[in-house]
Amino acid sequence: MGVKLLLEKANVPGIRxxxxxxxxGGYATAEKALKEMSIEAIVEEVKKSxxxxxxxxxxxxxxxxxxxxxxxxxxxxxxCNADESEPGTFKDRYLMEFLPHLxxxxxxxxxxxxxxxxxxxxxxxxxxxxxxxxxxxxVEATKNGWLGKNILGTGFDCRIHVHRGAGAYICGExxxxxxxxxxxxxxxxxxxxxxAIQGLWMRPTVVNNVETLAAIVPIIxxxxxxxxxxxxxxxxxxxLISACGNINKPGVYEIDMTISVEDFIYxxxxxxGIAGGKKLKACIPGGSSVPILPANLLLKTAKGETRYMNxxxxxxxxxxxxxxxxxxxxxxxxxxxCIVKNTxxxxxxxxxESCGQCSPCREGTGWMEKILQKIELGxxxxxxxxxxxxxxxxxxxxxxxxxxxxxxxPVAAAIRHFRDEFEWxxxxxxxxxxxxxxxxxxxxxxxxxx
Amino acid sequence: MSEQTLFKxxxxxxxxxxxxxxxxxxAARKIGGAVAPPAMxxxxxxxxxxxxxxxxxxxxxxxxxxxxxxxxxxxxSCRTTVMDGMEVKNITSExxxxxxxxxxxxxxxxxxxxxxxxxxxxxxxxxxxxxxHGKSSTRYEFQRRTFKKHDLGxxxxxxxxxxxxxxxxxxxxxxxxxxRAHGILDRGDHAEIATHIEKSLDNEFIGNxxxxxPVGALTDKTFRFKNRVWFLKPMDAHRDCPTCSGRVTLWxxxxxxxxxxxxxxxxxxIEDTPxxxxxxxxxxxxxxxxxxxxxxxEGPREISRHSVIAxxxxxxxxxxxxxxxxxxxxxxxxxxxxxxxxxxxSEVNLPSIHLSEIEGPSHGTTFNNKSNNA
Numbered sequence: 001m002g003v004k005l006l007l008e009k010a011n012v013p014g015i016r017x018x019x020x021x022x023x024x025g026g027y028a029t030a031e032k033a034l035k036e037m038s039i040e041a042i043v044e045e046v047k048k049s050x051x052x053x054x055x056x057x058x059x060x061x062x063x064x065x066x067x068x069x070x071x072x073x074x075x076x077x078x079x080c081n082a083d084e085s086e087p088g089t090f091k092d093r094y095l096m097e098f099l100p101h102l103x104x105x106x107x108x109x110x111x112x113x114x115x116x117x118x119x120x121x122x123x124x125x126x127x128x129x130x131x132x133x134x135x136x137x138x139v140e141a142t143k144n145g146w147l148g149k150n151i152l153g154t155g156f157d158c159r160i161h162v163h164r165g166a167g168a169y170i171c172g173e174x175x176x177x178x179x180x181x182x183x184x185x186x187x188x189x190x191x192x193x194x195x196a197i198q199g200l201w202m203r204p205t206v207v208n209n210v211e212t213l214a215a216i217v218p219i220i221x222x223x224x225x226x227x228x229x230x231x232x233x234x235x236x237x238x239x240l241i242s243a244c245g246n247i248n249k250p251g252v253y254e255i256d257m258t259i260s261v262e263d264f265i266y267x268x269x270x271x272x273g274i275a276g277g278k279k280l281k282a283c284i285p286g287g288s289s290v291p292i293l294p295a296n297l298l299l300k301t302a303k304g305e306t307r308y309m310n311x312x313x314x315x316x317x318x319x320x321x322x323x324x325x326x327x328x329x330x331x332x333x334x335x336x337x338c339i340v341k342n343t344x345x346x347x348x349x350x351x352x353e354s355c356g357q358c359s360p361c362r363e364g365t366g367w368m369e370k371i372l373q374k375i376e377l378g379x380x381x382x383x384x385x386x387x388x389x390x391x392x393x394x395x396x397x398x399x400x401x402x403x404x405x406x407x408x409x410p411v412a413a414a415i416r417h418f419r420d421e422f423e424w425x426x427x428x429x430x431x432x433x434x435x436x437x438x439x440x441x442x443x444x445x446x447x448x449x450x
Numbered sequence: 451m452s453e454q455t456l457f458k459x460x461x462x463x464x465x466x467x468x469x470x471x472x473x474x475x476x477a478a479r480k481i482g483g484a485v486a487p488p489a490m491x492x493x494x495x496x497x498x499x500x501x502x503x504x505x506x507x508x509x510x511x512x513x514x515x516x517x518x519x520x521x522x523x524x525x526x527s528c529r530t531t532v533m534d535g536m537e538v539k540n541i542t543s544e545x546x547x548x549x550x551x552x553x554x555x556x557x558x559x560x561x562x563x564x565x566x567x568x569x570x571x572x573x574x575x576x577x578x579x580x581x582x583h584g585k586s587s588t589r590y591e592f593q594r595r596t597f598k599k600h601d602l603g604x605x606x607x608x609x610x611x612x613x614x615x616x617x618x619x620x621x622x623x624x625x626x627x628x629x630r631a632h633g634i635l636d637r638g639d640h641a642e643i644a645t646h647i648e649k650s651l652d653n654e655f656i657g658n659x660x661x662x663x664p665v666g667a668l669t670d671k672t673f674r675f676k677n678r679v680w681f682l683k684p685m686d687a688h689r690d691c692p693t694c695s696g697r698v699t700l701w702x703x704x705x706x707x708x709x710x711x712x713x714x715x716x717x718x719x720i721e722d723t724p725x726x727x728x729x730x731x732x733x734x735x736x737x738x739x740x741x742x743x744x745x746x747x748e749g750p751r752e753i754s755r756h757s758v759i760a761x762x763x764x765x766x767x768x769x770x771x772x773x774x775x776x777x778x779x780x781x782x783x784x785x786x787x788x789x790x791x792x793x794x795x796s797e798v799n800l801p802s803i804h805l806s807e808i809e810g811p812s813h814g815t816t817f818n819n820k821s822n823n824a
Contacts, residue, residue, distance in 0.1 A: 190529045351638060353637075355641075356615060356640075357615070358502045359504055359614065362556075362639050363560060366638070394556070398523075398553070
């Protein structure tokens with residue numbers, strides 16, 4: 001049984017309401033932070049904790065906080081990025097739906113540390129009911145004096161505004177989110193300047209993921225050093241993983257990042273093995289944007305070491321034989337899944353979600369989708385694989401925001417690890433329409449008892 | 451003026467000193483020539499433009515004197531400011547050339563390849579760009595996106611099929627006119643420039659969107675398909691205009707004024723007026739004053755000899771100077787050896803009649819009349 005910091009109380013009946021949350025020890029940390037701790041001390045604890053951004057890039061949160069510019073007389077803002085739109089990732093929804101007050105407590109402490117009097121939650125438009133839960137929780141918290149003017153008599157004012165997006169994946173990118181929050185078209189800005197200098201309404205802004213901000217509560221509660229002891233290496237604390245795909249027990253799990261990937265997939269505590277007693281073929285370990293890994297590289301690194309569920313181990317081997325922790329969307333594909341079709345689905349998603357601002361992403365994503373469609377429909381040529389590789393290479397790193405990279409990586413990894421499946425599709429045009437490539441040589445190194 | 455901090459920046463091994471805050475692109479343009487990266491969306495006269503087309507990507511091999519680490523990715527030179535001691539590789543970097551070829555390919559992916567029937571041909575930046583950096587064939591085998599043509603007001607036509615979404619016209623309309631009238635609808639490869647529910651653009655300065663458009667997406671309806679730009683003679687002219695600077699380029703054929711545009715510099719951008727303001731022109735000057743006697747003609751406009759627009763014209767004063775580069779001069783003094791002298795067979799192009807002295811377009815009759823008269 002791993003340590004649970006965020007979801008510890010998630011199963012308490014009625015935890016969504018203020019009364020139960022408060023009875024279970026909620027807001028005690030906020031009280032401690034606001035009354036007993038200085039702003040510098042809070043930032044220092046967050047730095048000590050080694051907390052890394054849970055949104056996907058894994059940038060140290062304490063460092064991000066310390067970059068914020070503090071010009072005189074200019075308000076600063078904290079924005080909570082709840083625009084969770086990555087296929088396969090749904091951890092923030094769970095957190096907000098069941099523990100809205102945990103997020104608000106985290107936001108309150110963070111707002112105090114950053115000096116943000118107006119804090120925004122930018123929530124995905126499709127999460128309409130979650131937005132309502134948050135709104136209700138904010139009303140409750142305000143009524144009980146945790147938000148509003150002069151909180152706990154400290155003279156600190158904080159308002160939290162919930163803003164619903166309009167269904168664009170790109171608005172999860174922090175500068176596009178800021179543009180959208182300002183009421184403009186959600187196009188990512190060209191960086192620099194970074195939001196820490198010029199963000200929302202050209203004021204210094206910090207944009208953090210929901211899980212990052214919720215994790216501030218246990219950090220302040222335990223102290224940064226205690227928090228850093230959980231986990232391993234630079235992957236400190238706990239991480240929410242939303243597991244889905246062909247597994248027995250899909251859902252959101254909190255792990256302490258010392259568990260191996262094999263345990264995570266096969267243990268009954270977590271995913272509970274592959275559904276239907278089938279074999280594992282591949283896995284996208286961190287949400288749709290990260291490179292896909294075949295079973296043999298997923299469970300063991302290229303050096304033959306066991307792979308663990310943490311930032312370092314998952315990215316061991318770089319993109320040649322590793323992947324990324326990403327946003328924690330753990331997608332398992334069993335032996336019956338077609339990699340070409342899976343890649344096409346992802347490519348279609350990125351084509352649809354490209355904002356159309358910069359040319360490599362706007363044109364390249366559509367082109368990749370069309371070629372993949374052609375291969376999937378059994379009309380592909382051998383040269384199409386090389387063409388795909390060339391297109392993804394020319395998108396990656398040449399775009400304004402990381403969406404271009406996110407669109408290129410899945411295609412690149414699919415070709416890198418599953419090139420023979422693409423070739424099989426092209427060589428067996430009719431067969432590929434009715435049957436599946438199956439496992440072939442991506443032999444499952446583990447024998448699952450039937 | 452207070453003392454400006456000057457930064458040393460090296461582009462393709464050429465060092466130049468520029469004021470702090472200058473972008474890499476502008477530093478490279480100061481050096482000029484092939485060192486300057488191409489730009490499809492950046493427009494120095496428009497705030498906030500640039501960074502979108504990615505043709506101006508350059509490699510920064512040394513960040514600055516203080517922090518000599520190279521930048522990990524290629525950067526958009528139009529939006530990256532220089533640091534002291536920065537070293538930039540443009541045409542000397544293989545990575546840049548490769549990425550640029552990729553960008554050109556992406557830009558041409560959904561762009562129709564029908565330059566012969568496009569009104570912008572001859573002065574199209576995308577045409578120049580693909581000529582310089584592109585390939586002669588395409589690897590794209592699918593249907594291109596197409597749109598219907600739209601009229602944005604009385605004088606401007608929008609053909610989205612040709613648009614490369616550089617956002618220049620959006621910035622122009624935002625910054626020159628009071629009311630925001632048009633923007634981008636939808637996203638991704640089906641994004642389009644549009645006005646709000648088919649509204650027309652009727653601002654006094656809206657005609658400038660035609661000048662900033664790098665491709666043939668926004669065209670002048672008073673000029674569309676009337677003539678090819680390279681058949682026209684560009685002349686600098688001005689008039690006393692109450693609303694704008696009145697400094698324009700007239701595009702003439704004979705005495706007839708075919709179109710009026712703002713004056714453009716060597717980067718295809720609008721020239722500044724002597725007062726240092728961008729020389730945007732108003733719709734009256736652009737669309738309504740199409741008579742030679744509306745204008746005070748200053749003289750022929752200098753056009754780079756390499757531009758297709760210079761075809762049939764001579765740089766410098768038309769009609770008074772004779773080009774020095776004769777065949778004899780470039781051929782080491784040897785006279786051309788002709789198998790057959792066409793002038794023995796035909797009256798056309800008689801060497802006694804100098805092409806640059808003819809008024810208006812030359813026809814067979816011009817030569818016939820002259821030779822008859824003579």
